[in-house]
Amino acid sequence: MNEKVMRNLSYGLFVLTVKDRDGAKDTGCIVNTVTQVTTTPNRITVAVNKGNYTAERILATKKFAVSVLDTSVKFDLFERFGFHSGRDTDKFRDFHSWDTASNGCAFLTAGANGYLCCKVENVLDLGSHYLFIAEVTDGAVLSRNESCTYAYYHANVKPKPQTDAAGQTVWRCTICGYEYKGEELPPDFICPVCKHPASDFEKVGK
Ligand SMILES: Cc1cc2nc3c(=O)[nH]c(=O)nc-3n(C[C@H](O)[C@H](O)[C@H](O)COP(=O)(O)O)c2cc1C
Structure with missing residues (x-):
């Protein structure tokens, strides 16, 4: 099988938000796996590592909550929500483009054209x-x-x-942009x- 055919599937991009441990703070991450699966009731699924x-x-x-990213979104939003874990960082620190949805979760008010409460x-x-199957209980169009x-x-x-300026070989993750520097990318690299996996990396340097 040519695994590259999987890249021909089309996806949207989203910020998936949830309440943090103390219930007061919020956290979340970038996902591409939100799909509406039934209309009555209105249900979506999302796959999260x-x-x-x-x-x-x-x-x-x-x-x-799911914020639907739109074409006004900037790369720093991906860096904030997609490149670090909420275990180590407060993803909402110094971030002001958000509000609270009716289910208590945060949604984005910039870079997103709508949101769903789930x-x-x-x-x-x-x-x-985990594949979460969820009912959409509320939502709004923002732009x-x-x-x-x-x-x-x-x-x-x-x-x-x-x-790479030093002339080193660079392997870039085609999914998120992470860079691995080294002559050979280990086949079991994640x-x-x-x-x-390693099959989603492309050689970009040297
Ligand atoms: C473009 C892009 C798409 C992503 N899609 C998914 C996804 O569908 N599911 C997932 O679990 N992680 C996905 N990720 C990775 C998470 O956003 C990333 O691992 C994040 O740092 C997890 O943060 P957390 O530990 O605070 O939840 C994606 C990242 C990027 C940049």
């Missing part, structure tokens, strides 16, 4: 990921901007690959940021 703090918090609280109905254990697809992110938002 088990290692992500966001997954842990959704398992504990059974509710979350209540978890079921959780499937998929090995590496008429077009939604940001994964393809748009790669073409227009993510910084363009650059050769991206520390988005947890995708």
